[in-house]
Amino acid sequence: LEDKAQRLMRATLDVVGERGYAQATVRDIAERAGMAAGTFYLYFPAKEAAGVAIIDRVYQEVLRRARESRAGLRGPAEKLLASARAVLSVLGKDPQAARFVFWLAPGAHPAFDRRLAQVHGELLELVREDVAQILGAGEAADRVSEALVGAVAEVATSWVRRGAPDGELERAGEILARVFGTALAAWGREGA
Amino acid sequence: LEDKAQRLMRATLDVVGERGYAQATVRDIAERAGMAAGTFYLYFPAKEAAGVAIIDRVYQEVLRRARESRAGLRGPAEKLLASARAVLSVLGKDPQAARFVFWLAPGAHPAFDRRLAQVHGELLELVREDVAQILGAGEAADRVSEALVGAVAEVATSWVRRGAPDGELERAGEILARVFGTALAAWGREGA
Amino acid sequence: LEDKAQRLMRATLDVVGERGYAQATVRDIAERAGMAAGTFYLYFPAKEAAGVAIIDRVYQEVLRRARESRAGLRGPAEKLLASARAVLSVLGKDPQAARFVFWLAPGAHPAFDRRLAQVHGELLELVREDVAQILGAGEAADRVSEALVGAVAEVATSWVRRGAPDGELERAGEILARVFGTALAAWGREGA
Amino acid sequence: LEDKAQRLMRATLDVVGERGYAQATVRDIAERAGMAAGTFYLYFPAKEAAGVAIIDRVYQEVLRRARESRAGLRGPAEKLLASARAVLSVLGKDPQAARFVFWLAPGAHPAFDRRLAQVHGELLELVREDVAQILGAGEAADRVSEALVGAVAEVATSWVRRGAPDGELERAGEILARVFGTALAAWGREGA
DNA sequence: CATGAATGAGGTTTCATTCAT
């Protein structure tokens, strides 16, 4: 059942969140999900596969919501800020997943790094398109895109570190929107 | 000798950079440093101690250079941007260390997370003081500080991912300075 | 049905022949027979039971055919050589089974060894009776019986290794008959 | 030390002889040799490597002694029978090894089968050369060579099964020599 | 100071077997 795989992914987030990826055993994860150790392998071919599935799920949702929220908008700045808010909203609904994707998974397993590079690249690409419409394509647009993505990730990570307090992440979205909105608007007016 | 410990830290960066922390063995690291496995334990009490030492060294240098570069300046915005440039300059001199601190170490070992939380907190504090002088202390200043630190880290990480091309990091510093300089100046004028 | 058990025994020969006994899983065997894993246990109480059944079937057929072919004969030498031909004829009809009994099963499971010791002993006994009629009971008869059985087994195994080429096993039977026939006749004339 | 590897090979023969290859654990083997489990892997890269080393050692000794014992002889029949005696003498000095090579190893692991096919082939080749000098090269010589090797192996195996009683194997060598000596001499006189 | 042989705990993974459907 799809349900069992979901429970295993949640248990992975739980246990890896407590102990770190290397220190989390498959037995711990399966037992946290209420199953025997061997059952894990009926739903995932190897320990790291559950983590890869989590990365996939988070980024699929992030990209889906980001694209969705930009759909009705015209200006690149509006699109950009809508994307940032959407990303933060998705991450805000699952702090454990956010912590896994931004803090625990990087460097923990080659398969994680491969997948992170791929999906992180897609997100950067989405951002870069809008930024380039304002600043023109080039090094500046590349760096600003990275800055925006890094700012969002750090704000989200920091929010998780502080215990994921209710409502703070939405306000953080507005603050980021104001900072990058102002900067991009000014840069767009002045040019290089 | 202090020299041997340095060689072991460099070898740790090499091997962990290639394989990830969990996949890097003490034997690999010691052999990369031209020693036998047992010798590692004459300089570090446990495998993770070398990584902790690296985190310490990087952040000590980062904080030292950031404080130094702000010393002669008056305005908080100038201080802030000087700090950001200083941080990028330090990271730029040792891409492997930057990758370790921002990508490989987080989540890899409880001791890493403890130390990272501490030194990362110190850096955030340094930034927050200046930001608060412009925006006033409060949630906005906290978030903007995180955004700035996250932006710098992502730009540095991305630069390492691209192979640490010469000169790009300096230009990235100017771009970040312009983005955050503009935004902070405008916000400071307008207020909340 | 008896039919299903037969299909499972054939599948066992297939899969064990390809991978070896320890590397052949019950699931592989059942699927090769077109069934689900659990169905195996409706026909055999445990994994090794199918192999034991194969050993039984092969030796029952071997002993039956050997006894049959000796029925009309008088001289012990004739009986012996008829037996050898009969054994090779049975093995020749099922190379996979021959390979299992002489190569794969020995040592693979305690139950195999117990059963092999028993049926192998019966075959040796059959041979020994005839040999003893020529050489007289004693160590010489015992060793020559073993030699004959070992020669037949190795010739059959080697034939399987060479891919079970058509007709060669019949000619091998004649060659063995000539070698042992000559030797026994001479020894019988000369005595110890 | 070479000594430790030898002790591990002996322990492998002990434990595998009692339980069969698949049922013998590396931990059992190492403890039987008076070491910890991990120490096994300092001397062999994997569980099966100790078995392969045993096969190699037995066949090297067998081939060495067979070639040695034939050195001073002229007639092919004399060479043949000297070889058979030499082989039985080597096997007789290490019944456990004989049982491993002829009973336990075949089919137990792909690496065993590969090595057995190779060394068994070398032994057959050695025998075939002499047989061919008497019977002429061809199918008869091939089968008779196999018969001789199979007879020797079965006699040795049976001797181990009976508990390796002192002196019996030497007498068995004389009996085999007489049987095959007579048969080959007669066949050589009469021709096909 | 340096070595590297030895240890042994512990994790991932496989798979024979059961049993509810």
Next chain:
DNA sequence: AATGAATGAAACCTCATTCAT
């Protein structure tokens, strides 16, 4: 009768760490 999801025991192998030399 047949299935196949679930179990959980058990094994191979790795590797951080120690210590005699």
